[in-house]
Amino acid sequence: MNTNKLILIIAISFSLLVNIPRIVFLFGIEEHGLMGLMEVSFTDTVFRISMLFSFCYVVLKLNLKWLRVISAKYRNLTSIMLTLLILGLWLLSFELVNNFIYSIEAYTISPRLNRFIYLFVTIMLLVISRTILLNNQSKLDAIEKERLKRKSLQNELAALKNQVNPHFLFNSLNSLSLLVRENPKAAGVFINKLSFLYRYILQSKDQDLLTVKEELKFLESYIHLIKERYRDNFIVNINIKEELFQRKVPTLALQLLMENAVKHNEISTDKPLYAEVYDEDNHLVVKNRLQSRKGHVESTNTGLSNLNTRFQLHMSQEIEISRDDEHFVVKIPLV
Structure with missing residues (x-):
């Protein structure tokens, strides 16, 4: 009053x-x-x-x-x-x-x-x-x-958008170097995907929420670049109803979850990594097989914690995290 x-x-x-x-x-x-x-x-x-x-x-x-x-x-x-x-x-x-x-x-x-x-x-x-x-x-x-909390999250998101993991960029350039010599046509596609990925990051830097359709397009480009490194040892199945494409999620949420799966799990010929992205009960679900890297340090879950805080601020909801002996599952609500 x-x-x-x-x-x-x-x-x-x-x-x-x-x-x-x-x-x-x-x-x-x-x-x-x-x-x-x-x-x-x-x-x-x-x-x-x-x-x-x-x-x-x-x-x-x-x-x-x-x-x-x-x-x-x-x-x-x-x-x-x-x-x-x-x-x-x-x-x-x-x-x-x-x-x-x-x-x-x-x-x-x-x-x-x-x-x-x-x-x-x-x-x-x-x-x-x-x-x-x-x-x-x-x-x-x-x-x-x-x-201050929102400002801190905005700064964290800005930092995330500005880097999208330097190791990822370094590995992508290494993959591109090999492709240029071995398959120039594939190298051209790789360059287009990489340029789209960073252009998307720059264009969305001032937006907190984007449509599922836009985020999926970005995720597919990201997956394409990862697959150039791991080839058939990285398998992702995406199955989301088209009617959900105009719903919204926080920017880079799906990419962060997929990056989390790649970062914390072994990916090799003996142990290919399987991941799924699908919808369930008004949520998007990112699910991957658990196969921890050898000598891997326990995760602090900082990325997931920050993502959860963004959902709380923008949507007043929380992400759901679960795991068993075989799978790690994250469910994120849709706007």
């Missing part, structure tokens, strides 16, 4: 709640009982409501708006001192105006009780102001934390 609107609501609420007995007596039909303990008139009631409303409004405005320019270190002390100063001035003004209205030194309510009411309201306003400020600060901190 807007702070100015909140200040107005609180000020009106206090001014009416404190004066409920006077309002009831003013419009009551009984002429005895508690009615006899105080003199109530329409002018007096409006005066008291107006004075308390303006007091609440000024105190709240001071604490929630005007003191924001003061350093947080001195804000609380300054708030209390200024609020007490306003309280003193308001009580003095109240009594002066009250005497002027009645023209004699008589009050429709005990001056001591009136001061107690204003002091109690002052304490409540300070507590409410502090609570609102803490709540607003908590929200601002949460927003800032979320902003």
Whole structure:
């Protein structure tokens, strides 16, 4: 809620709640009982409501708006001192105006009780102001934390797009060097796939989500380059319904999962790597056979963790990771 609107609501609420007995007596039909303990008139009631409303409004405005320019270190002390100063001035003004209205030194309510009411309201306003400020600060901190988290992810994604694994580029150039000598025609196709891959990365650098169709086209180019290195020892089967092609996923998500499979598994003539990409229950699934490399260091899962965080931020969903003795499976939700 807007702070100015909140200040107005609180000020009106206090001014009416404190004066409920006077309002009831003013419009009551009984002429005895508690009615006899105080003199109530329409002018007096409006005066008291107006004075308390303006007091609440000024105190709240001071604490929630005007003191924001003061350093947080001195804000609380300054708030209390200024609020007490306003309280003193308001009580003095109240009594002066009250005497002027009645023209004699008589009050429709005990001056001591009136001061107690204003002091109690002052304490409540300070507590409410502090609570609102803490709540607003908590929200601002949460927003800032979320902003920094998104910024960090954007930087990570930018770094990912700018490198797509230097080892992959190095190995691709080695494969290309062999192809140029052995099969110039295949080398031409390889160059087209490689240029498309990096052009795609540059063109999508400012986009968080892309269609499944675009991501599959990129993935197929990536797989083509990997297969030039491992030949028939790397087998990938892609089976996704065409009706899902316009759904979206985070940029490079499929490529990262396929790269993860290549990075952490042995690929050889004796142990070819089988991988699948398919759809299931509104998810895309990347599944590969588990065959850990010899001397392979245990993965920290940083790539999967970052990917999961991107899904949480962009889609408020998480990826699903499972494994058994034979397969490693990652399911990613579709937008």
